[in-house]
Amino acid sequence: xALIDVENLKVYYFTRAGAVKAVDDISFSVDxxxxxxxxxxxxxxxxxxxxxxxxxxxxPGRIVGGKIIFEGRDILTMSAEEVRLLRGQGIAMVFxxxxxxxxxxMNVGDQITEVxxxxxxxxxxxxxxxxxxxxxxxxxxGDRAKSYPHEFSGGMxxxxxIAIATACNPRLLILDEPVTGLDVIVQRQLLNLIxxxxxxxxxxxxxxxxxxxxxxxxxSKVAVMYAGKIVxxxxxxxxxxNPAHPYSKLLIEAYPSIKGxxxxxxxxxxAPPGLLNPPVxxxxxxxxxxxxxxxxxxxxxxxxxxxxxxxxxxxK
Amino acid sequence: MALKGFAGFAIRKISGAAITIFAIVCFNFVLFRIxxxxxxxxxxxxxxxxxxxIQEMYEKFGLAGSLWEQFVAYLRQLFLYGDLxxxxxxxxxxxxxxxxKMPQTFLLVLTALVIAIVVGTVLGAIAGWKTGTRLDxxxxxxxxxxxxIPIFVIGIVAMLIFAFYLGIFPxxxxxxxxxxxxxxxxxxxxxxxxxxxxxxxxxxYAGEYIIVxxxxxxxxxxxxxxxxxxxxxxxxSAILLRHAxxxxxxxxVTITGINVAFAISGVIEAETVFGWPGMGRLxxxxxxxxxxxxxxxxxxxxxxxxxxxxxxxxxxxxxIDPRVTVGGGQ
Amino acid sequence: xxxxxKRLQGLRKFLKLLLTHNMGRAGVVIFVILGIVVIFGPYMxxxxxxxxxxxxxxxxxxxxxxxxxxxxxxxxxxxxxxxGARIALLVGFVAAAVTTAFGSLVGLVxxxxxxxxxxxxxxIVDFFMMLPYLPLMIVFAAVLGPSIWNIILVISITYWPxxxxxxxxxxxxxxxxxxxxxxxxxxxxxxxxxxxEIMPNVVPLMFAEAVLMVTNAIYAxxxxxxxxxxxxxxxxWGIMLHFAYESGLxxxxxxxxxxxxxxxxxxxxxxxxxxxxxxxxMKPGYREARGL
Numbered sequence: 051x052a053l054i055d056v057e058n059l060k061v062y063y064f065t066r067a068g069a070v071k072a073v074d075d076i077s078f079s080v081d082x083x084x085x086x087x088x089x090x091x092x093x094x095x096x097x098x099x100x101x102x103x104x105x106x107x108x109x110p111g112r113i114v115g116g117k118i119i120f121e122g123r124d125i126l127t128m129s130a131e132e133v134r135l136l137r138g139q140g141i142a143m144v145f146x147x148x149x150x151x152x153x154x155x156m157n158v159g160d161q162i163t164e165v166x167x168x169x170x171x172x173x174x175x176x177x178x179x180x181x182x183x184x185x186x187x188x189x190x191x192g193d194r195a196k197s198y199p200h201e202f203s204g205g206m207x208x209x210x211x212i213a214i215a216t217a218c219n220p221r222l223l224i225l226d227e228p229v230t231g232l233d234v235i236v237q238r239q240l241l242n243l244i245x246x247x248x249x250x251x252x253x254x255x256x257x258x259x260x261x262x263x264x265x266x267x268x269x270s271k272v273a274v275m276y277a278g279k280i281v282x283x284x285x286x287x288x289x290x291x292n293p294a295h296p297y298s299k300l301l302i303e304a305y306p307s308i309k310g311x312x313x314x315x316x317x318x319x320x321a322p323p324g325l326l327n328p329p330v331x332x333x334x335x336x337x338x339x340x341x342x343x344x345x346x347x348x349x350x351x352x353x354x355x356x357x358x359x360x361x362x363x364x365x366k
Numbered sequence: 367m368a369l370k371g372f373a374g375f376a377i378r379k380i381s382g383a384a385i386t387i388f389a390i391v392c393f394n395f396v397l398f399r400i401x402x403x404x405x406x407x408x409x410x411x412x413x414x415x416x417x418x419x420i421q422e423m424y425e426k427f428g429l430a431g432s433l434w435e436q437f438v439a440y441l442r443q444l445f446l447y448g449d450l451x452x453x454x455x456x457x458x459x460x461x462x463x464x465x466x467k468m469p470q471t472f473l474l475v476l477t478a479l480v481i482a483i484v485v486g487t488v489l490g491a492i493a494g495w496k497t498g499t500r501l502d503x504x505x506x507x508x509x510x511x512x513x514x515i516p517i518f519v520i521g522i523v524a525m526l527i528f529a530f531y532l533g534i535f536p537x538x539x540x541x542x543x544x545x546x547x548x549x550x551x552x553x554x555x556x557x558x559x560x561x562x563x564x565x566x567x568x569x570x571y572a573g574e575y576i577i578v579x580x581x582x583x584x585x586x587x588x589x590x591x592x593x594x595x596x597x598x599x600x601x602x603s604a605i606l607l608r609h610a611x612x613x614x615x616x617x618x619v620t621i622t623g624i625n626v627a628f629a630i631s632g633v634i635e636a637e638t639v640f641g642w643p644g645m646g647r648l649x650x651x652x653x654x655x656x657x658x659x660x661x662x663x664x665x666x667x668x669x670x671x672x673x674x675x676x677x678x679x680x681x682x683x684x685x686i687d688p689r690v691t692v693g694g695g696q
Numbered sequence: 697x698x699x700x701x702k703r704l705q706g707l708r709k710f711l712k713l714l715l716t717h718n719m720g721r722a723g724v725v726i727f728v729i730l731g732i733v734v735i736f737g738p739y740m741x742x743x744x745x746x747x748x749x750x751x752x753x754x755x756x757x758x759x760x761x762x763x764x765x766x767x768x769x770x771x772x773x774x775x776x777x778x779x780g781a782r783i784a785l786l787v788g789f790v791a792a793a794v795t796t797a798f799g800s801l802v803g804l805v806x807x808x809x810x811x812x813x814x815x816x817x818x819x820i821v822d823f824f825m826m827l828p829y830l831p832l833m834i835v836f837a838a839v840l841g842p843s844i845w846n847i848i849l850v851i852s853i854t855y856w857p858x859x860x861x862x863x864x865x866x867x868x869x870x871x872x873x874x875x876x877x878x879x880x881x882x883x884x885x886x887x888x889x890x891x892x893e894i895m896p897n898v899v900p901l902m903f904a905e906a907v908l909m910v911t912n913a914i915y916a917x918x919x920x921x922x923x924x925x926x927x928x929x930x931x932x933w934g935i936m937l938h939f940a941y942e943s944g945l946x947x948x949x950x951x952x953x954x955x956x957x958x959x960x961x962x963x964x965x966x967x968x969x970x971x972x973x974x975x976x977x978m979k980p981g982y983r984e985a986r987g988l
Contacts, residue, residue: 104597106593106596106597108593134599134601135599137596137597137598138597138599138600139599142597142598143594143597145590145594145597150589150590150591151590151591151594152591152594153591153595153608153609153612154591154613154688154689155612155613155616155687155688156608156609156612157688164595164598164600164608165598165599165600168598168599168600168601168604169599198688198689200688200689211594214598
C-alpha cells in the first residue's frame with residue numbers, strides 16, 4: 051500500500067470574480083521508497099496541491115473535494131487537532147529558499163527545539179542536544195545553534211529548514227522549490243544532502259520544482275502539472291527518454307543540453323490559461339502542436355500507456 | 367575600529383543623543399535671541415523687573431555683548447551652573463519653578479503611558495489576529511475616531527460629563543484643597559483627581575498603539591515563518607505569542623520613542639484642562655502670564671526629555687531585535 | 697479648453713472612486729456640509745459673531761432667537777459656529793498647502809540629488825522631528841504674536857519635516873525604478889528628469905499628504921487658540937473654547953462648548969477619512985480588487 055495516496059484532489063480559490071480552480075481533480079501516490087517530483091510552470095498549482103496535503107488552504111482558498119490517504123487515514127476528514135499533531139512529525143515541509151521561512155527573532159537552535167518539544171516529551175537540555183545534532187546532520191556546526199537566521203546565507207538557511215523538518219523523523223518530507231534562487235554550487239550541495247538524507251533514513255520525498263535538472267538528480271517518479279491538472283505521470287527515466295504528453299515533450303526539449311551540437315533555444319509559445327475561465331476541452335490545446343479537433347471539445351482523461359499515465363487524446 | 371555587539375551599539379546611540387542635546391541647546395538660544403520680537407529684550411519693558419535684576423541678568427548673560435558673547439555666556443550658565451534663567455512673574459529661578467512641577471507630571475504621564483501601551487497593544491494584537499471580523503471593525507473604527515479628537519477636547523467632554531453632570535470625579539486640581547489628608551487617604555484623593563486626566567491621555571494614546579500594533583500584526587501574519595510554524599504542528603496560541611506577537615511588537619517599541627513628543631503635547635493639554643499642577647499646566651500659566659523665561663526653560667527640558675526617551679527606546683530595541691546589533695551575512 | 701475638460705473628467709472619475717470607499721463617502725458628506733456652511737454662511741441667519749449684545753442676553757441657552765444660545769458677552773454662538781468654519785478651512789487649507797509645498801520640495805530635492813545634499817537636509821529634518829511639536833508651536837506662537845497668518849506660519853514650520861520624509865521615501869523608491877534609467881539613457885537633463893518623470897508619480901502622494909495635513913492644521917489652530925495663543929480678532933472654534941474655559945462658565949453653559957467641539961471633531965474626522973480614502977485609492981490594485 052502506498053504511504054500517501056492523493057485521490058481526486060480539488061482546491062479552489064473563491065474570489066469576488068468567481069472560483070479559480072487552482073487544483074482540479076488530481077491524483078497521485080508515493081510509496082515508501084519513492085521520491086515524487088512535481089513539475090510545472092509557475093502558477094500551475096503544484097504548491098497549492100502540496101499545501102493541501104498539510105491541509106493548508108489560505109483564504110480565499112478551500113479544499114473542496116478528494117481524499118488524501120496517509121498511512122491508512124484520510125487527512126481531509128481528520129480533526130484540526132489530529133492534523134496539527136501530524137504536521138512536523140508525520141509529514142514535514144521545507145519551504146522555498148528565498149522566503150522568510152525562519153522567525154527572525156528566534157535563534158536557529160530554538161526553532162529546532164520548538165518542533166521537537168512540540169511532539170516529544172524531552173527536557174530542554176535533551177532537545178538542545180538534538181538540535182545541535184540536527185545542525186551537524188545538515189552540515190552546519192553545532193556551535194551555530196545560538197545564531198540568528200539573518201546571520202546565515204540562503205543556502206545555509208535552507209539547511210536549517212531541512213534540519214527543522216527532519217528533527218522529529220517524519221515519515222514523509224515535502225520540499226517546495228528547495229534550490230530555487232541559489233547558485234549552482236550551493237544547489238549541488240543541497241541536492242547531495244537531500245539524497246544522502248533520503249538514503250540514510252529511507253525517507254519518502256515529494257519535491258516541487260520548475261527545474262527539470264533538479265528532478266533528474268533526485269526523483270524516481272515524476273508528475274507533470276499544467277493549469278491545475280496532472281497531464282502525465284511516469285518514472286523519471288521513462289519521462290526523460292520518452293515523454294508522452296506534448297507538454298512534457300516541449301518541457302524536455304526546452305531544456306538545453308550542455309553536450310552535443312549548439313542549437314536554437316526552444317520555448318513553449320503562449321502562456322498558461324487563466325484558471326477563472328479555462329478553455330473548453332483540453333487546457334493545453336491552445337498551445338499544443340499536436341492539437342486535434344477533439345481536443346477543443348472534450349477534456350482528455352488519464353489513461354495508462356506503456357507503464358505511465360497520460361491525459362491526452364493522442365493516446366486512447 | 368567599531369565595537370561589536372551591544373556595547374558598540376549603545377555607545378553609538380548615547381553619543382548621538384549627546385550631540386542632539388547640544389544641538390537643541392543651541393537651537394533654544396537661537397530661538398529666543400534671533401527671532402524678531404525677542405522676548406529677552408521685552409524683559410526690559412516688563413515693570414516687574416527691578417533695575418537690580420536687569421543688571422544681574424545683563425552681567426550673567428552678557429546681554430549687551432555680541433551674539434557670540436551672549437551665546438558663550440548662555441552655554442556657561444547652562445552647563446556650569448544649571449541656570450535656566452529667572453522667572454519674573456514668579457520671582458524664582460526657572461529651574462526651581464519647573465522642578466517643582468516635574469513629579470506631578472511624571473506621575474500622570476507614566477501612569478497613563480503604561481496603561482495606554484498595554485491596552486493599545488493587546489487590542490491592536492486582537493484586531494490584527496482577527497482582521498476582517500466584526501470585532502476588528504469595531505476596534506479599528508473606534509480607535510481611529512478617538513485618535514482624531516484632540517486631547518483637550520476629550521478632556522473637556524470628560525470633565526463635563528463625569529465631573530460636572532455625574533459628579534463622580536472632581537473637576538480640577540490634584541488633591542482636595544484644605545482637606546489636609548495624609549498617607550493612604552492622600553494618595554486615594556490624588557488617584558481620584560488623577561482619574562479623568564489620565565483617561566483623557568489614555569483614550570487618545572491607546573488609539574495610536576492599536577492602529578500600529580494591528581498593522582504590524584497584519585504584516586507579520588503574512589510572513590512565511592507563520593505558516594512554517596504551522597507546518598511544524600505548533601499550537602495556535604504558541605504561534606500567536608512566540609512568533610506573531612514577538613515580531614509584531616518591534617514597531618510598537620520603535621514608535622514609543624517618537625510618541626514621547628505626542629505624550630508631551632498630550633500632557634500639556636490634559637493638565638491645562640484639569641488644572642493638574644504639573645509642567646503642562648505651567649506652560650499654560652506661563653503663556654497667560656507672558657512668562658517667557660519659563661517657557662524657554664520648559665521647551666528645553668521637554669526637548670531633552672524626548673531625546674532621552676528616544677535613547678532609552680533605542681537601547682531597549684537593540685536588546686529585543688537581534689538584527690540590529692548582531693552582524694548579518696556569512 | 698480640451699486640457700480643462702480632461703482635468704474635469706479626471707476629477708469626476710476620482711470623485712466616483714472616492715465614493716466607493718467607505719471612509720471616503722463619510723468624508724465627502726461632511727466636506728460638502730462644510731462647504732455649504734462656508735459659502736452660504738451669511739445667508740444662514742447669522743450676524744457678526746464678534747458683536748456683543750445686551751446684558752439680559754448673556755449666557756442664554758438655545759432659543760428661537762439664538763439658535764445655539766449666547767456666550768458671556770451675549771454673542772450669537774450659532775454665528776460663531778458658522779463663521780468658525782471659514783477660519784478652520786482657511787487655516788486648514790493654507791497651512792496644509794504651504795507645509796506640503798515646502799516639505800515636498802525638500803523631500804524631492806533631497807531624494808533626487810542624494811549625496812551630501814540629502815545628508816544635510818535629512819539631518820535638519822531629523823532634528824526638527826525630534827523637537828516636541830506642541831511646545832515648539834507654543835514657543836513660536838508666543839514669540840511671533842497672535843495673528844492668523846502667524847498661526848499658519850507656525851503650523852508650517854512645525855509640520856514640514858514630516859511631509860519631507862514621506863516624499864523623500866517615495867522619490868527614493870521611484871528612483872530605483874527602471875524608467876528613470878531609461879530616460880537618462882536618452883540624454884535628458886537632470887531638471888527635466890526630475891520634473892517630468894518623478895513628479896507625476898509623486899503628486900498623488902503629495903495630495904494625500906496634504907489632505908491629512910489639514911487635520912494637523914485644524915488641530916494645531918484649535919489647541920493654540922485654546923491655550924490662549926490664538927488670534928482673538930477672529931472667532932474660530934478654538935477661540936470659542938478658550939473663552940468658554942477661561943471665563944469659568946463652561947460648566948454652566950454646555951451649549952457654548954458643544955458646537956465647537958462637535959465641529960472640530962467632525963472636521964478632523966472628515967479629513968482623516970478623506971486622507972485615508974485618497975491614499976488607499978492611490979495604492980496600485982485598488983480598482984482591481986473591487987472589479988472596477
